[in-house]
Amino acid sequence: MSSQSSAFIELANQALDLAAGGERKSAIAALESVIAAQPNMVGARINLGALLCQTGEIDRAIDCLKTTLELAPKFPAAWNNYGHALLRSGAVEAAFQAFSKAIECDPQYISAHSNRILTTLYRETSQELRKSVYDDYRWAITQKVASIPAYQASPKAAKCIKIGFISPDFRQHSVAFFLESIFENLDKTQFELHLYADNEQNDRYSANFKRIACKWYECSQLSDPELTHFIRRHSLDMLFDLCGHFTHNRQAIIAARAAPIQCAWLGYPGITHTPNLDFYLADRIVLEKAELSAAQRKQVYALPEGFHCYSPPSEAPAINSAPCTQNAHFTFGCFNNLFKISPQIAGTWGQILRLCPKSQLILKSTGLDSKIVQKRILNWLQLAPDEQYRVHFLGRTPSFSEHLKSYNQIDLALDSYPYNGTTTTCEALWMGVPTISLHGSQIQSRVGASLLTQVGLQHFSVASPSNYIALAQQLYQSPEKVARLRSQLRARVQASSLIDPRKILDPLQKMFIQKLSIEPEI
Numbered sequence: 026m027s028s029q030s031s032a033f034i035e036l037a038n039q040a041l042d043l044a045a046g047g048e049r050k051s052a053i054a055a056l057e058s059v060i061a062a063q064p065n066m067v068g069a070r071i072n073l074g075a076l077l078c079q080t081g082e083i084d085r086a087i088d089c090l091k092t093t094l095e096l097a098p099k100f101p102a103a104w105n106n107y108g109h110a111l112l113r114s115g116a117v118e119a120a121f122q123a124f125s126k127a128i129e130c131d132p133q134y135i136s137a138h139s140n141r142i143l144t145t146l147y148r149e150t151s152q153e154l155r156k157s158v159y160d161d162y163r164w165a166i167t168q169k170v171a172s173i174p175a176y177q178a179s180p181k182a183a184k185c186i187k188i189g190f191i192s193p194d195f196r197q198h199s200v201a202f203f204l205e206s207i208f209e210n211l212d213k214t215q216f217e218l219h220l221y222a223d224n225e226q227n228d229r230y231s232a233n234f235k236r237i238a239c240k241w242y243e244c245s246q247l248s249d250p251e252l253t254h255f256i257r258r259h260s261l262d263m264l265f266d267l268c269g270h271f272t273h274n275r276q277a278i279i280a281a282r283a284a285p286i287q288c289a290w291l292g293y294p295g296i297t298h299t300p301n302l303d304f305y306l307a308d309r310i311v312l313e314k315a316e317l318s319a320a321q322r323k324q325v326y327a328l329p330e331g332f333h334c335y336s337p338p339s340e341a342p343a344i345n346s347a348p349c350t351q352n353a354h355f356t357f358g359c360f361n362n363l364f365k366i367s368p369q370i371a372g373t374w375g376q377i378l379r380l381c382p383k384s385q386l387i388l389k390s391t392g393l394d395s396k397i398v399q400k401r402i403l404n405w406l407q408l409a410p411d412e413q414y415r416v417h418f419l420g421r422t423p424s425f426s427e428h429l430k431s432y433n434q435i436d437l438a439l440d441s442y443p444y445n446g447t448t449t450t451c452e453a454l455w456m457g458v459p460t461i462s463l464h465g466s467q468i469q470s471r472v473g474a475s476l477l478t479q480v481g482l483q484h485f486s487v488a489s490p491s492n493y494i495a496l497a498q499q500l501y502q503s504p505e506k507v508a509r510l511r512s513q514l515r516a517r518v519q520a521s522s523l524i525d526p527r528k529i530l531d532p533l534q535k536m537f538i539q540k541l542s543i544e545p546e547i
Contacts, residue, residue, distance in 0.1 A: 049080050067097045071106055078110045081391040081421050083398070086110040101130035105137045112140070113391070114398050115363045117147045128161065135169055135277065138162040139270035146295065146469045147364050147444050159298040166280045167300060173250050176282035179260045185214075186537055189256065189284060191221040191275055192267035192292060193245070195234045197425070199448035200267055200292045205230075205336045206526040208237045212534060219259060221252075223273060249277035256283035262541050266302070269293020286540055290332070294444070294469040296321055304540075306533075307468065308332040310475040316466035326536060330522045331479040334529040335451040337518075340426040344457035344515060345433045347508035355501050358387040358435030358458070360428075360449045363398065365441035366390075370463070371405035373490045374439055378408060378415060380494065381501040387435055389419035389428075432456035436507050437500055445473035454480060454518050457511040459500070462486040463493045479523040480514075 056073040059066060070093040077086035090107035097103055108123030121144040127137035142162060145155050194200040211218055220238040223245050224231060235241040244252050252275065256264065264284035268274040269292050279287050282301040289297055290306040304326050312327045349355045357377065359366070366388070378384055392398055399418050406416065422428045429452060438453040440446050440462035450473060453460050462473025464486050474486035487493050500507055522528035
């Protein structure tokens, strides 16, 4: 290897260090310098595509990874990153195919399996397809953890029940917003809280979690086998996975079994199909009409009053008056992630706009500044060319407070389907924006119904597109009702189980004891 090539490899490694430190723009510039000098350096191109995707430059990421695949068509990481970029652009079906190509190149590539499972949540897919995808994943994850020694239960010595939670999102992240008050109010005399932070970066939210925890471990540098053994040494009574199949997940830890009882909650809306996952935490609304087998239904533990406890953000601005009382039009909006917008729900929104002629639609998500993405969504909406001006696309805002302020522009939030919003629904409600949701038979399509039931708006979640359209039209025709609800909504949320940790925590702590068959200390 020439000294020049070594220098470029070193520069590529420095770029990764910059990215790990949060300096993504500098990392991108460094990788672009490497590629300009060494166009065939596949690894640099793969990392550049990933970083461009993380910064919301989706079109550039897709172009970069297309070129990478021309150079290395058998490289699984290139297909995986390409699939991720396509997914972030909302091209879910194409992303599924890219992840499948990654798996063809490497059948044990767990990240691609997890990503392919994710795509099945964002679209209505057949039971046959889902079964095939899950079967492939279970085979691959079983192979991956085969070399890790089997779990051996250790005798219990501690008086406290040790509860562990593992997540890459103990930071400013949607998952964190549903954990702070639960962890803060956990009975530390009975339960010892162990947090396994798989974060790449820490922030003020991380510092607060570290303060709350009885034990805090930073474990992002540990391999799956290392982390499995590390957790096992702590002799936990129960371990919660808070990531599911999302980025930086540790499903291998669950598959290898790191604790005698293992549960999934919050970060992923559904059963992960990971071996050795014992149960999934949800609620009665999700469970009662979910399309689950008898065995899967037994895996779901249903809390009585919802399974989310939202911590309203301190950055939230004051709620303004309903825009429809100031403007000559009514404004619908959806701030859910782009990949949650399916052709089916976009077509439904298009029908709403046609039936509500003095209305507009604001869509907000990372990636919506892409003209390619905008054109795709406009096609799904099926609006006449001279009506497309009624649709407004907003991309990433510079700060979280600015993001929250954007809710002041909309009168009524339209939930996505089949993957409902979670954090965005809570944000909208806190900002005084009523939300209507379409619920289905999959867990991810019943979360909206669960959240709305928690705040006493269960009638705002409906079971059919026609009812969804009718409800949107009814509220469009009742601006006074929308304005009145807006003025009352934050107080309604404040008085609800959605932000009352005791409503979740009391049955949750009882569940800990029940699952472990341990009598509480007197």
